[in-house]
Structure formats: C-alpha cells, structure tokens
Amino acid sequence: MNVGKTSLLHRYMDRTFKDTISTVGGAFFLKQWGPYHISIWDTAGREQFHGLGSMYCRGAAAVILTYDVTSWQSLAELEERFLSLTDTAHHDCIYAIVGNKADLTDTNAQLAQDSDGHSGDSDSLERTDEQVLSACPTPPASPVSLSGLMPHKQVTHEDAVALYGRILRYKGLEETSSLPAEKMCFETSAKTGYNVDTLFETLFDLVLPSILRKRNENQGCTVNLEDSRGGGGSKRSRSGCC
Amino acid sequence: MSVKAFELVPAVERDLLMGDKARINIECIECCGKQLYVGTNDCFIHHFLLDEVTSSKGKLTYFAQKLLHKYLGLKKPVSELRAASALQRLIMLCDGILFLVDMVSLETVPSGGGAKIRGVTAFCVNENPVDGDPFCVEMAVLSSKRRTVQIYTVNKDRVQLVKEVNTPEQPCAVSLDGYFLCLALSTQYMILNYNTGASQDLFPYNSEERTPIVKRISREEFLLAAPGGLGMFANSEGVSQRAPVNWSESVIGAAVCFPYVVALDENFITIHSMLDQQLKQTLSFRDGHILQDFEGKVILASTKAVYVLVPLPLERQIQDLLASHRVEEALILTEGAQRNIPKDRFQILYKRILQQAGFIQFSQLQFHEAKDHFRKGHLDVRELISLYPLLLPASSSFTRCHPPLHEFADLNHLAQGDPEKVLRCKKFLISYLGEVRSTEVVNGCREDVDTALLKLYAEQDHASLLDLLASDNACVLADSVPWLEKYHKYFALGLLYHCNGQDSAALQMWTRVVDGDLQDHTRSDLYEYIVDFLCSASNLDLVWKFADWALHKDPTIGVHIFTKRIASKVQAELNPDDVINYLGKHSQALLLYLEHLVLERRIKKEKFHTHLAVLYLERVLLLLKSPTDEEQLTNARERLQAMLRESSLYRVQFLLGKIENCEQLLLERATLHGKLEEHDKALHILVHKLRDFPSAEAYCLWAASSRDAASRQQIFHLLLQVYLGKPQMAPDGCNGGEMEMAAVDLLNRHGEAFDAVRVLKILPDGWSLQLLKPFVGRAIRASMHACRTSQIAVGLARSENLQLLHDRLKERKKPIVISEKKGCHLCHNTFSEPDVVCLPGGVPVHTHCGAQRIRDSPTKRQLTNSSNHT
Numbered sequence A: 001m002n003v004g005k006t007s008l009l010h011r012y013m014d015r016t017f018k019d020t021i022s023t024v025g026g027a028f029f030l031k032q033w034g035p036y037h038i039s040i041w042d043t044a045g046r047e048q049f050h051g052l053g054s055m056y057c058r059g060a061a062a063v064i065l066t067y068d069v070t071s072w073q074s075l076a077e078l079e080e081r082f083l084s085l086t087d088t089a090h091h092d093c094i095y096a097i098v099g100n101k102a103d104l105t106d107t108n109a110q111l112a113q114d115s116d117g118h119s120g121d122s123d124s125l126e127r128t129d130e131q132v133l134s135a136c137p138t139p140p141a142s143p144v145s146l147s148g149l150m151p152h153k154q155v156t157h158e159d160a161v162a163l164y165g166r167i168l169r170y171k172g173l174e175e176t177s178s179l180p181a182e183k184m185c186f187e188t189s190a191k192t193g194y195n196v197d198t199l200f201e202t203l204f205d206l207v208l209p210s211i212l213r214k215r216n217e218n219q220g221c222t223v224n225l226e227d228s229r230g231g232g233g234s235k236r237s238r239s240g241c242c
Numbered sequence B: 001m002s003v004k005a006f007e008l009v010p011a012v013e014r015d016l017l018m019g020d021k022a023r024i025n026i027e028c029i030e031c032c033g034k035q036l037y038v039g040t041n042d043c044f045i046h047h048f049l050l051d052e053v054t055s056s057k058g059k060l061t062y063f064a065q066k067l068l069h070k071y072l073g074l075k076k077p078v079s080e081l082r083a084a085s086a087l088q089r090l091i092m093l094c095d096g097i098l099f100l101v102d103m104v105s106l107e108t109v110p111s112g113g114g115a116k117i118r119g120v121t122a123f124c125v126n127e128n129p130v131d132g133d134p135f136c137v138e139m140a141v142l143s144s145k146r147r148t149v150q151i152y153t154v155n156k157d158r159v160q161l162v163k164e165v166n167t168p169e170q171p172c173a174v175s176l177d178g179y180f181l182c183l184a185l186s187t188q189y190m191i192l193n194y195n196t197g198a199s200q201d202l203f204p205y206n207s208e209e210r211t212p213i214v215k216r217i218s219r220e221e222f223l224l225a226a227p228g229g230l231g232m233f234a235n236s237e238g239v240s241q242r243a244p245v246n247w248s249e250s251v252i253g254a255a256v257c258f259p260y261v262v263a264l265d266e267n268f269i270t271i272h273s274m275l276d277q278q279l280k281q282t283l284s285f286r287d288g289h290i291l292q293d294f295e296g297k298v299i300l301a302s303t304k305a306v307y308v309l310v311p312l313p314l315e316r317q318i319q320d321l322l323a324s325h326r327v328e329e330a331l332i333l334t335e336g337a338q339r340n341i342p343k344d345r346f347q348i349l350y351k352r353i354l355q356q357a358g359f360i361q362f363s364q365l366q367f368h369e370a371k372d373h374f375r376k377g378h379l380d381v382r383e384l385i386s387l388y389p390l391l392l393p394a395s396s397s398f399t400r401c402h403p404p405l406h407e408f409a410d411l412n413h414l415a416q417g418d419p420e421k422v423l424r425c426k427k428f429l430i431s432y433l434g435e436v437r438s439t440e441v442v443n444g445c446r447e448d449v450d451t452a453l454l455k456l457y458a459e460q461d462h463a464s465l466l467d468l469l470a471s472d473n474a475c476v477l478a479d480s481v482p483w484l485e486k487y488h489k490y491f492a493l494g495l496l497y498h499c500n501g502q503d504s505a506a507l508q509m510w511t512r513v514v515d516g517d518l519q520d521h522t523r524s525d526l527y528e529y530i531v532d533f534l535c536s537a538s539n540l541d542l543v544w545k546f547a548d549w550a551l552h553k554d555p556t557i558g559v560h561i562f563t564k565r566i567a568s569k570v571q572a573e574l575n576p577d578d579v580i581n582y583l584g585k586h587s588q589a590l591l592l593y594l595e596h597l598v599l600e601r602r603i604k605k606e607k608f609h610t611h612l613a614v615l616y617l618e619r620v621l622l623l624l625k626s627p628t629d630e631e632q633l634t635n636a637r638e639r640l641q642a643m644l645r646e647s648s649l650y651r652v653q654f655l656l657g658k659i660e661n662c663e664q665l666l667l668e669r670a671t672l673h674g675k676l677e678e679h680d681k682a683l684h685i686l687v688h689k690l691r692d693f694p695s696a697e698a699y700c701l702w703a704a705s706s707r708d709a710a711s712r713q714q715i716f717h718l719l720l721q722v723y724l725g726k727p728q729m730a731p732d733g734c735n736g737g738e739m740e741m742a743a744v745d746l747l748n749r750h751g752e753a754f755d756a757v758r759v760l761k762i763l764p765d766g767w768s769l770q771l772l773k774p775f776v777g778r779a780i781r782a783s784m785h786a787c788r789t790s791q792i793a794v795g796l797a798r799s800e801n802l803q804l805l806h807d808r809l810k811e812r813k814k815p816i817v818i819s820e821k822k823g824c825h826l827c828h829n830t831f832s833e834p835d836v837v838c839l840p841g842g843v844p845v846h847t848h849c850g851a852q853r854i855r856d857s858p859t860k861r862q863l864t865n866s867s868n869h870t
C-alpha cells in the first residue's frame, strides 16, 4: 500500500507533490498526448477494492506496476497479489516496473530533474517551490550524514529486473521478442519529480503505435497502465482519439 | 463542500395513499408523463395525476390528484410496476407472477395465448430495444430456482418468450440494453450478450451481504454497486470509463441525472458529481425506500410518501458555486454541461462563467489564474478597468455588463481599504493591459485601454509611460492632461501633445520645465532634448519660435538647432542667409553657425567666408584691446590665421583694409599679402618688421605649396634677396649678421628650392665655403644627379630610337622608290627632289607635306618618332 501511485500521477498531471488521501475505488485521468487523449487509471490498494483492479486493467495497453524502493514487501505483493489483475489487459500490453520514493535512498533522485526539463507548461510559482525543495534536501543534513538518515534501500534495480523477467514468463511472453527489462524498469520519485516524465513519456511513445494500429483494425482501442504495490494499484490508460 | 444541486419536493403525501393505516407501505412506483402509479404491500395500485406548478418565485410544487386505485386480489405486495405506455399497459409483478393491466382502467388484461409467467423474482424493460417496433416492449425476466434469464416481447395483449440464456449462477438483478444483459449474480456482476451468448465477468460482489444495483444509465453503460460502497461504471465491454463514486455501504437505489449520480441509503440522499467524483450534496431522507428515474425525472419514495428530486437549473448551480468562490468546480460543472446545452448558448454561458471566475480569482489576488480566465472568457478589458476608479476616460461609452460579473463596486471595495492590495491590483492591471493592448482584445476600445494605462503608469511612476507615449497610442488627450499634470509628468505630457500633433504646446511645456517653472525630473537633459526635437521639427515656424529661447539658454548647444538639423526630403530646408540674419543678435551662435557652414559643410560662398574671417578678426581685435587672457588671444589669432591661410574665398582687400594700420597683426597682414601674391610685401613685413625668420620661411613654404617649380624658386629667391639686400633702417637695431645667418640657414635647409648658380652669383664674396657646405654639397649633388639623369635619359632615348629604326628597316627591306612620275600622297604633286618623308606604311610624301601633316595631327609625337627620312 501507499507506494505512491496517486502521487506519481499528481506529479505528472499537476506537476506538484501534495498530500494524498487514500484512493477510494480508483481515479481516472485524461492526458492529452499530441492529438490523442490517453486515459490513465489510478487504482486503489485497499483490500476491499481489490476486485475492481481487473476492471481497470481490461484492455489496457500498458500497465505500470509500482513498488516502494524502501519496502521489499511492496515488491513481493506486486507479484503475489496484483499481477493476476493484469490478466484482463490487452494481449499486447506492455509492463513497466517502477520503484518509487527513490528520493529516500538515492541522492540523485533528490534533484527535481525531470520536471525541470519540461518547464514549459507548469506553473512557475510552484516550480520555484519545487526547486527550493530540491536544492536543500531533508533539512539538517550534508550528503554524508544524510546517508545515515536514509531508509535502507530494500529493493535493488536487479530485483526489479528479475521480477520483470518473471512477469514475462507469467504472461507467456518471449523475453527476446519483448521490450528489454533495462528499458522497462524505472526508479522514480513523485516527491522530486525524478524520472516521472521520462516514465510516462517513454510508455506513451511505446504504446501509441500499437493503439493506432489497433484502431485501424477497428478494434476497441484501449491502452492500459496498471500499477501496484501493497494494496496493488493499477492504472489503465485507454487512448481515445481526440 | 455542498452545492445545492437538487431540491426534494413532496409529490404524494401519506393521506392520499394510506391515510392512517400504519401497516400499509409503498412497494413500487412508476411514472410516465403525468401518470404516477404506486403499488403497495396490500396489493393495491394507486393511479395519480401529477401536476407540476411553478410559483411566481420560480418555486416548483407538485399536486397529486388521485384518479383510481385498485385491488389486485392477491393479498401480496405489488413488488414491481413498469409502464409500457405505447401499449397502454402496465407490467406488474406480484407474488412472483407477471401480468399486464390497462393503464387507465387498471383492469387485468389476459395475456393472450401464453400462460402466466410465474416464479418471477425480477424483471426489467429494455430501454434500448433491438426490435424497432414501437408497439412492442422487450423485457428480461429472472426466475427463482433457475439459472436463466428469459427475454420476452410484450404486445398489447400478448407476452412472448423469445430467448432464454443460462447464467453460471443464480441471477438476482438485471438490466438490459440492446442485447446486453447486465446481471448481478450471487457472487459477481457480469455482462451477457443474449444474442451471442458471450459473457464478460465484471467484478466480484456478494449479493447476500448487500443488495446489488444494476442500473442502466446510458447507452450500453451501467452503474453498479461495488464492494466498499462504491458506485462503479461499466460499459457493455466490461470496461470502466469513469472513475467510481464513493457511496455508503448501504445504498439501495441509484440513478444518474447528469452530471450527478444520485444515490439513496437508509437515511440520506447523496449526490456525487461524475465530473470530479466529489460528493456535492447530501439530503436527509428518512425511511428511504425507492429511488428511480423516469424519463429524466428522479422520484423517491419512503414507505409512506412520494417525492420528486428536482434539479436546480444548471446556471443557478454554477452561480451558487461561484458565489461560494468554488471556481474550479464551477468551471468543471460548466464544461461538463457542454453536451447538454446548445452550442451557442453554451459559448455565452461559458464565457460568462470564465469571466466571473476570473474576477473571483482576481479578488483573491490570484492574478495568474485570473488572467487566464479573462483571456479565455474574452473579457471586455473595460470591465476590469472600470473597477479602478477614474481610469476610464470620461468620453468612454462603456457600461458594465448586466447582470454584473462580480460583486464589487470598485477596487477600494474589493481591497477593503488595504493599500497593499490596491497596489498589487494596480500592478496586475498594468501588466495585463500592457500585454493585451497590442492584441485584438482591445479592438474598439483602444482609447479606453491606452488612457487607463497612461494613468496607471503616471500614478505608479512607471518607466513604461514614456514607451507608451513614444509609440503609437490612442490616449485620450482631454483625460490624460490633468492626470499627467497631477503627477507632474510634464515631460510625458509634452510627448502626449506631440502625439496629438500639438508640438507647440509640447515645447511650451518642456521649456517651462527647463526654466524651472514646473518640476519634473524625468529627464536631466531636457534642454538638449528640446534642441534635438527642434532639429527634427518639420514646422519651421516652431523652430523660429523656440530658437531664441534655446540660444539664450546656451548658444553653443542652441545653435545645434541649425547646425544639426537633420536633412531630409520631407523637411523644409532652412535658408542659411535667413539663419545668419536671425542669428545677428547671437554673436556666439552666429560664429558657430558660420563655422558650420564654412568648415564643416564647406560651402563655397564668398559671403560666408568673408563674414567668418571678419568675425574672427573682430574677436582678435576685441581681445587686443583688453589684453587679459594671453591664451585666449593666441587661440583667437590661430583661428584667424588658419582661416586666412586656408580659405581663398574671402575678400582679401576688405580684410586687409581692416588691419592695415594694426601693427599687432603683422603676421595676418603678411598672409593677406600672400593671398594677393604680394610676396615681397609679405616677406618685407615678416623679415624687417617682425624679424621672424621661421615665419618667413614657413610663409615661403605655404606660398610655394602647390605651385610649379619656377614660382617656388621665385618665392624662395625673393626671401634670400630680402635677407641679403641692403640692411634697411633696422628699427629695433638688429644687425645685418643676423640676417646673413638666416640666409645661410635658409639655403642650407631649403637648398632644393634654389637655383644654385643664381644663388652663388649673388652671395657675398666673403662667405666661407664651410658655412654653406650643406647647401653647396646638396647643390652639387643635385646638379650632378640632374646631369647624370639626363645623360641616362638621352642614352635611353637614343637606344630606343635606334632600336625602332632597326625594326623599321627590317620591316620593309625594299627601298622606297620615288620618281618624277610619282605623286605625293598628300599634295598629289610630283616629286622633284630625292628628299622625301615616308608615312607609316612606307608611303612617300614631300617633306613639307609630311611636316604639315604632323603639325595638324594630334598624335604628332608618335608620328615624328616612327617616321624617318630616307
């Protein structure tokens, strides 16, 4: 639970990091991407909403499986509880594995890197805040003493890559014909914006051609992002035409 | 949080239904048009006519008139009622039996042919029927103890089974749209296509814990009660296209009344927005029992009475939201309503809401957002300007729109007297107007916008005031003048006058500032500015009018009006004679102007040159009279001398006349004599009167410059003669030795300018060779050089000549034959002598003819060279 799915979406859509309340049922966002609208579902992790996950995943073109880099359990739950929800996704669906809260374990991620590169459309006031925030990391610490305060990183990039391999096997996909793990495993921070734009934009770029192809074949055109941890989140995005 | 989106209005009161019989409860309702049917637990159907009455205040009330009630005779509750109005039938479910009654008489209609359908637990009517026949109703029926769904068609007096599909579990609720059945089974929801049999599981749900809800809300879209008290949306493909809403766990009925989801639980009606999933309104409702929508009308029933949930007009809801400053929600609601409102009406509404939203944000000093909304809402900027007292010009025809876009009288009201707030608002308006003034937003109100901006700039002491006035602008003069005066922006005011073609007023203003009558420190160099301004003023009257003032202030800069005048085709040219006349009383300026004409523009006019020379002279003479400043005098004389030397246009005699008897200006006199070629007089003055030998020498160089060699020699010899001539009566007792030394120096220094032979002849005998060694040495070398050079030249000429001769002979080896019979080519007489001349090409002619021809020919030389006597 609480790996930061909602926060990731807020960061990407609103370009802010704010307090979230536990997601009820699911939430839905529309992202304008060129001439297309991509719909993204944010799933609820709580047990009582578990059954709905497969609804959101239905026909999805991409699923973002999210864990918390400081919690081994979050990665384990992803596999044990949430992977099965993706059964309803489109057979072409692509999977990304995202370790969020990287700012807690990685000094690089404390710099608001991604959102800076895309300063164009965001509110400048908030932007300044964000930079201030990133310029002085958690208050009293120099980087050296900071490492002492940092929560231990419990999930390594290799763990995520291994999970990706297992997911492909679970889906019955050939590793050779699928997207490489290196490309599909991300570490992000919703708090600082680290890697957040990269994550979504990479997926959109990967997913769009296949949606367009499907649309030409007159199939229902659903992209689907799902993600999860603990309570398992799944987002699904469908692309509709504008 | 709350919005007032709906109002609960009683429709049928308890008395009308059951009076005081406590055990009688409402079981089901149906409404079509004005017909309202109520089924009760004592097996009655009640038929009402429901009249809608709107009071003058816009308040809606319902009047129910009871038409009929009928006992169905089964002693069981009437559990469901559906109208098939095209057939004039009610479909009823009572005691597990489905049957038809007449809508008017409420009499049971025998369902012809088929047996009664028994064991029914639930049924639903297809609101999106697959059969196009309007007199045929499709319905889906669930039966107890059977895992099937049966599809029937209902005609006026016949019910017919058309299809039966199996379900994996016992179904307990059903909804039907086209071929799609949306079913609540005992442990999950599913979509089932009864035509193809294809099914799609939706999500798990325990129907024993909670009553399932399957509510068709639009084409192929259903609203379902999900675990965790959610209202989930699902379409016929089993896909959710909207985020769920968060109900309570015990919801018993739900409907959609766009853009809201209305749900009923035991104690409350909750209203969520489908646009942002937020709970918008909660109405307390005791003993809630039924919530259903009929043709867009949401009707509720408690166990004893019937109510209508009346939506408030959308615009009213939006206005309510705005009134509580919930801008985002108001906009979402407006945008969400787009598809329900005709396009042009929507555009007007949306614009207005955007503008109102902008003003709310403006009043909260959220300028960034406010600006966006003003832009998007195409706000007439004057609405905003009019908030600021006195900014709109008096001539503006603007009136605020009605109803008003905001609640504020003016800025002070809005800021509640907080000066800091006022200031921020002003700053915002400055930036906003600055941005829009060059866009089409200000079409038709440029005067208003520019004038407002000018006023703000002036008041806030903003640097852009000058930019505004320097560029194309539409500031209203009458309004701006007092304002600029108020803030002492006199320089700007001048610019404004200038923009309005009132240059004279502008200059008047500025000169008063320079003179200190008015205070404005905008420009410390205002005086220079005025001069520049006059330089380029096209109106000559203006120039004449203000030149006097400018020259009085500072003649050296003031004269720029004339000297720096920008020459251009559009501008009338100033006549120099007029200027000179005009400048008569400004001597210093006149001098500068003449210098400009003579020295800079190099105008070759005697008048100007003489005038300038005379002015120089007068100045020198003036300084001579009161010899206070030596340096000034030297300067003045140098200028005079330079003028006399360099110009050759002034009237020499005239000037000479002026200084003839001035013994202090001998040098100048010498120069003047020089101009008259009176070198002897000049040199006499220099040598004998001034005894200034270097000057004498310099004079020679000056006088000899650009002359031919002979005249040069002449001048230098003249000086030598003066030096060597009989000592005159030396006034200041200098001796002849000094002059001799001067002569020696002259010779030694400028030997090349002399004819050495002539010099040697006139030199006194007693002079030693040693003394003149440099001169003699150079003279000998020069003459040697000349001699040798000429010898070489002769040699070269000879060799060339020979060469040519050789060539020529080679050319034509044959002799030139002449005889007495042959005639001369030029005079056609015969030859009598052997002397002939050949023309080029070897044509023999008489010598005298040839000579004649050469004399006439322009190419004499060549011909001479190339011809030859044979």
Ligand SMILES: Nc1nc2c(ncn2[C@@H]2O[C@H](COP(=O)(O)OP(=O)(O)O)[C@@H](O)[C@H]2O)c(=O)[nH]1
Pocket: A001, A002, A003, A004, A005, A006, A007, A008, A018, A019, A020, A021, A022, A023, A045, A100, A101, A102, A103, A104, A188, A189, A190, A191, A192, A233
């Ligand atoms: N340090 C840190 N905290 C985060 C980050 N993302 C989310 N959180 C926090 O994690 C908690 C759960 O976030 P939320 O987005 O609601 O998680 P969800 O349940 O997966 O949707 C909140 O307290 C967030 O502030 C992150 O990148 N870094």
Ligand SMILES: [Mg+2]
Pocket: A005, A006, A007, A020, A021, A022, A023, A042, A043, A044, A045
């Ligand atoms: Mg969440």
